[in-house]
Amino acid sequence: MTRPRLSSRAAEVLRLITDQRVPVFLTVHANGRRRYGYWQPDGRPMALPTDECDALQAAGRIVLGDPVVDRAKTTYRVRAAARGTPGTARPARSALTA
Numbered sequence: 001m002t003r004p005r006l007s008s009r010a011a012e013v014l015r016l017i018t019d020q021r022v023p024v025f026l027t028v029h030a031n032g033r034r035r036y037g038y039w040q041p042d043g044r045p046m047a048l049p050t051d052e053c054d055a056l057q058a059a060g061r062i063v064l065g066d067p068v069v070d071r072a073k074t075t076y077r078v079r080a081a082a083r084g085t086p087g088t089a090r091p092a093r094s095a096l097t098a
Contacts, residue, residue, distance in 0.1 A: 006061075010052045017062055017080050024048065024078040026064060030071070036078060053078070 006014065016038070017024045024038045036048040056062045065077035 026076045028074045
């Protein structure tokens with residue numbers, strides 16, 4: 001089973017989420033508003049397109065970490081999902097011996 005191709009916008013979002021140097025978070029506010037984003041090195045927050053991130057999550061391309069909850073919001077760390085699904089991993093390569 002192959003995954004559907006990503007739009008260029010979704011591919012760029014997934015590339016950013018996959019970059020371990022840029023932690024991405026999902027904030028779900030008490031009123032239900034969802035925002036994906038990250039902090040730039042200079043301290044400025046940057047938002048990611050919510051529709052693309054939600055679609056990546058629905059497709060199993062990204063996963064959410066454990067929630068951090070306070071009164072006004074819940075925050076999750078966003079990570080790229082592991083490649084492949086359980087039970088479909090490639091067999092380990094064995095070393096050749098003489």
